[in-house]
Amino acid sequence: MPDIDVNAPGTTVLWMGNEGIARGALEAGVGFASAYPGTPSSEILPAIAEVAKRMGIYAEWAVNEMVAMESATAASLAGIRSIAIMKQNGVNVVSDFLANLVMRGIGKGLVLICADDPGPHNSSNEQDTRPVAKWLDIPLLEPGDFQEAKDMTKWLFDLAEEINTICMLRTVGKIAHTRGNIKLGELPVVEHKAHFAASYGFRGAGPHAELHKKLAKAQEKFESSPFNLYIGPDKAELLIIACGASWLYSQEAVRLMNLQDKVGLLKMGTIYPLPEKFMEKHLKKASKVLFVEEVHPFVEQGVMELVGTLPPSGPHPVFYGKRSGHIPAYGDLDPSVVIKAINSIMGLNYQTRDAEYDKKVKALAQSYVTARSGTLCPGCPHKASHWAIHRALQLTGHEGFGTSDIGCYGGGGVGSFGITKTHFCMGGGIGVANGFGKLGRFGFDQPVVAFCGDSTFYHAAIPGLIDAVYNGSNVLMVIFDNSATSMTGFQPHPGTGRNAMGEPAATVSIEAVCKAIGAQVVICDPFELKKTTDTLVDMIENKTGVRVVIMDRECELIRARREEPPYRVYVDPEKCLGEDCGCDMFCNRVFLCTGLTWNRQTGKAEIDDVICAGCGVCVDVCPHGAIIKEPYTAKGKEKVAVKGKEKLKEVAAR
Amino acid sequence: MERRGAATAVEVKASKELFKEIINAGLCSLCGGCSGSCPYLVSYKGRVILMDNCNLADGQCHEYCWRTYSDLDALNQKVFGVPYGESEMGVFKEVFLARSKDPDIRRRSQDGGTVTTLLTVALAEKMIDAVVETKLDADKRPHGFLARSKKEILECAGASYEPSPVLETLNHLPKDSTDKLGFVGVPCQVSCLRKMQLNPPRNRVNVDNVKLVIGLFCGWTLAQGFHEFMKEHFDLSNAIKFDVPHSPFHTYDVYTESGKQSVELEDIRSYINTACSYCFDMTAEFADISVGSGRTAFKGWNTVVVRNKTGAKLVEKAKAKGALETQAIPEESITNLKRASLGKKKRTLENLIALSGSKKDLGYLDVSQDFITRFLS
Known part of the structure; x- marks a missing residue:
């Protein structure tokens, strides 16, 4: 991660969109940054935290997005420019607070950054947060490239202060996570001083009316914003209106198709409220308009609304986009989607790529990839936990199942032996399980295991757990405590003893919280497969009420950065049964650790020495004792690997 | 003799069919x-569980299940050197009464302590190195156990009336074990073991290591929630013996140090494993030696x-060592035993015919039509 406080105005750097956003905040003189990790937004706060001390600012991971927003608001009210950062799901968590905040006003500039995940590539849902801005009346910008990611962020602080309301930047994964040129601006020197002048609060009658005046003011500024621009002929055959990453795709499509003199490109950066006069002027450029934007037809609907209010001066343009089916309203886009739409609208037949060649490329790419289904990292403690939960549920019968929330451990059926049958939001594991646990009175007798992560526990699980105790639910909650917010990049949380700026921090014990709430709590080491399974079976068969099992094992990726693996693991091909009955590739087909591979020549399992993390859990999984672990020594590593390979050669020779 | 088996003998099936045709049926x-034959099948508290989805089309689980087709002639040939005779209680050399001479063994045993005595003699004489048999856990639930000493035997x-997945213990033994084994089981367990010996399973301990098979008479077992019933009605932690005494009594008794608690047999009949009503064998007809009360x-x-030379030799050894005493059994008692065994066969035939709806389809059981006509008349 680059040092985003590099003081070199005018220099062009190759940075991620997220780093650009962080820099934009610094250039705006931000003093307070709060966030909850969520891909694709996760790099913004660490970039700020990295330079926070040097810049005399404060950066933190909050326990959830609502707390982040509330903290940032307080700082704004106390006269410090503040930023709250999150992904699309976080905006839902914050929405109640926002809906009240917009009715009041702010102190110093307050900006909400939201990174959406069209696809989705790293999310449990695909959601466009732009309608939230409209629904809550929050001025909204969307960057079309990396430079804008920085510049828009910076400008939003000015705008927020000028119109006295929170402003929002929506970006998407492909701007947030890819790199592009960013020309740096000046870094202000700000000495932050916090004081709350108690003039804030309910402003008497008509706060909503006030808000609409603020929006009108924002709209007026948007009319002349440099973030909106037109490229193309004065009279075009087709006008493309694009925003966000779609702007890049549209430019590429038009360039590839060599249609620069026929197709006009209108790039929108200020998307709520839309600058009406600006739009009206450009809508006259063509009789056909194609909207290119990711997920929701947000600008598309905005323009249609606008056209409906224009005085009748002849037929309006024909609109193409999500409504017409030319651009999908789900998934992320790319230039080929835009080309396909242009082909269809303009009656062209531009081939993005020869079909035969396309096939060959795909086949070649696939040949480099090991064929396996989705699973967890090698050595992941969640894999061992899933194994134990799966076995416990199978043993105890009654069609037991898991309800999950968001984290590596969730993943629906993937890598979790199909245990989890519901997969909703943060805290949704215990929340839904808590509901099932109240259905005993209606004959419900299935064991339910709520999946929850450590970071998720602090984020959203506590109310569900309290409700379960209070309302007498019968539920087993498993907390996968791997001492990090692993899925988003190992960010610290209240259980880890350090904060976002790398300083020591107080720890909040999950065990103590659960006990204080009134749950029965047991701590397990998931690597002890049998003991953990037995504990879970006991919890399911012999205990009732609210039970919590904490799976206490550090994320393997963190451990591996610090120390050598505990074991060197290999397969004894003499003992491995291979595909024969009695095993049926059990380790490779069922346990599915990526460190286990299959030698098709010998028909036996092997350990991939490069991938294996040396956790040794598979040793207890193999029913025939064919997987062997030895304490890891740098010397032993070679010896064991040779031993395994020699044995394999022998078997292959037979 | 007309047999119907050949067509079903070549079936290639696995766990999916095992559950569909046997367990869930x-x-x-x-x-x-x-269970224990692979990582997928596990016995747990009176249930067989498929832990994960097994992909195999041809599984040993289905092949060795006693409730799938078995070639009874081949089985009988293997154990006794003659085809299956369709008699009342299988091949045997002699029937008599016996009990242990050791009062301590008698005190701790169900009846006369004959099985315990025979096993300890077999162990002492190095006929076997260990015994796969049934032991009760702290919860008084039966499970398979490998006994390696007189103390462990x-x-x-003592008896349990709940089914014990004793063969799981055999399946779990290390593949390369060379221990000579004794085996004690009820008729279905003995038959399944013999089926394995007829065509030894791959990737498990050599089943021919089993050198001695002692069968236990069995009428039925109590399953399907019976253990939970017992837990509710008896102080199991102090139980030392379970018994269903013979006529004229009609009770199920649980003995503790402080005495006996009983329930009426009628009250627990609903717990009888339905599978037992399709069992054709009361006296463990494929054992070397069968023992009842x-x-x-x-x-x-x-x-x-005593059914074959192995059984006869062991009894002689036990008598010669002064460990076992015997006495002749009245002819009337043998007649009664045969009648009881035949009665079970007859009820099973009726039940199997009711199940399939046809006299020509007895499911797993391969007996001649002539036999069916003879027995049902």
Whole structure:
């Protein structure tokens, strides 16, 4: 991660969109940054935290997005420019607070950054947060490239202060996570001083009316914003209106198709409220308009609304986009989607790529990839936990199942032996399980295991757990405590003893919280497969009420950065049964650790020495004792690997 | 003799069919023959569980299940050197009464302590190195156990009326073990073991290491929630013996140090494993030696059926060592035993015919039509 406080105005750097956003905040003189990790937004706060001390600012991971927003608001009210950062799901968590905040006003500039995940590539849902801005009346910008990611962020602080309301930047994964040129601006020197002048609060009658005046003011500024621009002929055959990453795709499509003199490109950066006069002027450029934007037809609907209010001066343009089916309203886009739409609208037949060649490329790419289904990292403690939960549920019968929330451990059926049958939001594991646990009175007798992560526990699980105790639910909650917010990049949380700026921090014990709430709590080491399974079976068969099992094992990726693996693991091909009955590739087909591979020549399992993390859990999984672990020594590593390979050669020779 | 088996003998099936045709169809006697044979099948608290989805089309679990087709002639040939005779209680050399001479063994045993005595003699004489048999856990639930000493054999003395997945223990033994084994089981377990010996399973301990098979008479087992019933009604932690005494009594008794608690047999009939009503064998016809109670007339003694040379030799050894005493059994008692065994066969034929709806389809059981006509008349 680059040092985003590099003081070199005018220099062009190759940075991620997220780093650009962080820099934009610094250039705006931000003093307070709060966030909850969520891909694709996760790099913004660490970039700020990295330079926070040097810049005399404060950066933190909050326990959830609502707390982040509330903290940032307080700082704004106390006269410090503040930023709250999150992904699309976080905006839902914050929405109640926002809906009240917009009715009041702010102190110093307050900006909400939201990174959406069209696809989705790293999310449990695909959601466009732009309608939230409209629904809550929050001025909204969307960057079309990396430079804008920085510049828009910076400008939003000015705008927020000028119109006295929170402003929002929506970006998407492909701007947030890819790199592009960013020309740096000046870094202000700000000495932050916090004081709350108690003039804030309910402003008497008509706060909503006030808000609409603020929006009108924002709209007026948007009319002349440099973030909106037109490229193309004065009279075009087709006008493309694009925003966000779609702007890049549209430019590429038009360039590839060599249609620069026929197709006009209108790039929108200020998307709520839309600058009406600006739009009206450009809508006259063509009789056909194609909207290119990711997920929701947000600008598309905005323009249609606008056209409906224009005085009748002849037929309006024909609109193409999500409504017409030319651009999908789900998934992320790319230039080929835009080309396909242009082909269809303009009656062209531009081939993005020869079909035969396309096939060959795909086949070649696939040949480099090991064929396996989705699973967890090698050595992941969640894999061992899933194994134990799966076995416990199978043993105890009654069609037991898991309800999950968001984290590596969730993943629906993937890598979790199909245990989890519901997969909703943060805290949704215990929340839904808590509901099932109240259905005993209606004959419900299935064991339910709520999946929850450590970071998720602090984020959203506590109310569900309290409700379960209070309302007498019968539920087993498993907390996968791997001492990090692993899925988003190992960010610290209240259980880890350090904060976002790398300083020591107080720890909040999950065990103590659960006990204080009134749950029965047991701590397990998931690597002890049998003991953990037995504990879970006991919890399911012999205990009732609210039970919590904490799976206490550090994320393997963190451990591996610090120390050598505990074991060197290999397969004894003499003992491995291979595909024969009695095993049926059990380790490779069922346990599915990526460190286990299959030698098709010998028909036996092997350990991939490069991938294996040396956790040794598979040793207890193999029913025939064919997987062997030895304490890891740098010397032993070679010896064991040779031993395994020699044995394999022998078997292959037979 | 007309047999119907050949067509079904070549079936290639696996766990999916095992569950569909046997376990979920109420035909599983919970012998443990399938469980432990692979990582997928596990016996747990009176259930067979498929832990994960097994992909195999051809599985040994289905092949060795006693409730799938078995070639009875080949089985009988293997154990006794003659085809299956379709007699009342299988091949045997002699029937007599026996009991242990050791009062300590008798005190700790169900009846006369004959099985415990024979096993300890077999162990002492190095006929076997260990015994796969049934032991009760702290919860008084039966499970398979590998007994390696007289002390451990004694710990297994006494009966349980719940099914024990004893064959799971055999399946779990290390593949390369060369221990000579004894095996004690009820008829379905003995039959399944013999089926394995006829065509030894791959990737498991050599089943021919089993050198001695002692069968136990069995009428039925109590399953399907019976253990939970017991937990509710008896102080199981102090239980030392379970018994269903023979006529004229009609009770299920649980003995503790402080005395006996009983329930009426009628009250627990609903717990009888439905699979047992499809069992054709009361006396463990494929064992080397079968042992039951002396019934009411000879309380404290065992009825012993010696079926082959292995069984006869062991009994001789035990007598010669002064470990076992025997006495002749009245002809009337043998007649009664045969009648009881035949009665079970007859009921099973009726039940199997009711199940399939045809006299020509007896499911797993391969007996001649002539036999069916003879027995049902």
